[in-house]
Amino acid sequence: MLAAVDAGGKLKMLTGPQSKENAIRLKNIPLFCPQCGQPVVVKAGDVNIPHFAHRSTFSCNFFSEPESPRHLAGKNDLFQWITKTHPATLESVLPDGKQRPDILSENIAVEFQCSTISASLFQKRTDYYIKRGFIPFWIYGGKPIERKSKFIKLTPFQRLFLRYHDQLGFYFICYCPDAKLFTIYGRLVLVTPTLFAADRLNIPIEKMVFPPSAAFSTNFSFQLEWFHDEKRKWIDHSLYYKKARSHPFFKAVYNSGANPYLLPEHIGLPVRSSLAIRNHPIEWQFYIMLDKKRSSAEEIILRRIELGHLKKQNLPLAGSMTVEQAAKDYVELINQIGEVPLTSQFSMMAKLQNEKVFRISHEKQILDKLIF
Ligand SMILES: [Zn+2]
Structure with missing residues (x-):
């Protein structure tokens, strides 16, 4: 302390x-x-x-305690940074004494979190601040974000820091006391349940304003082709490691007489709030298409969660991005682009060709809906 x-x-x-x-x-x-x-x-x-x-x-x-050197150094840096322009106190004792933010500046409670804590503790601390009129401002300070080719991988702990903003899409803020550098990952798109496309912005602490604001100036770089390629790899990987007959999604696909590789192009698309569901979009979008004559998309998703076929993603800082919202976003997208008939999906060659044609006609519409 x-x-x-x-x-x-x-x-x-x-x-x-x-x-x-x-x-x-x-x-x-x-x-x-x-x-x-x-x-x-x-x-x-x-x-x-x-x-x-x-x-x-x-x-x-x-x-x-003990506090790690990284946590102490980061807290110290952040305090110096904030007090350049705003009044702030370190490790304030709040009125009812139950929680102690690293830094409190007016109604902003800054938490620089380096060590992994459980989702329930993260949620509890967040709720505590919100209930008392404080704005929780969590900054990630843990181990570096893992990169895998053009994507990043996020652990369940790292996903707790995700917030949503109309211009940045899903984003989160990291601070590294060794480099004295903020890194903002924004415009996050779920590509597979473990891989995310993201734009990255590095801002040295002396150039960052408080409260932080950032803008990604370059064009949104995401490409639907990446998503298609990773989807295929995800199917390969899932079928290799899980028994196709016991995995609820593959079981449902085979039971319907389809081939998971050859599903029509409108099943398994990136949508804005798909981060709210921990499964691959192809899974829950297939369930929606399978049962849509009987129930609404929202009901279908909730029922599959109850059955244990789908899992919710914990998003304590992005409460508006719910599984229901994901279902709604998808239905809206489908209403706009229409369903793709199941014709000529008899071979992988035809499938790849169809995906290419699909991208040419719909990529812009899909990307426009991902980020405002
Ligand atoms: Zn004490």
């Missing part, structure tokens, strides 16, 4: 250019945790930036 109180209740912070000198001075006076009131000690070694810590035998309910 970077904030403590002295015996008189006065706040002492270890941040800024004088933090080392301050730390040495504070070593000789009794200091306490602002939250639990237990004594804390000053740590000023070579590995970490100067900070306070509870005595090792004591565990504080409000603060998880």
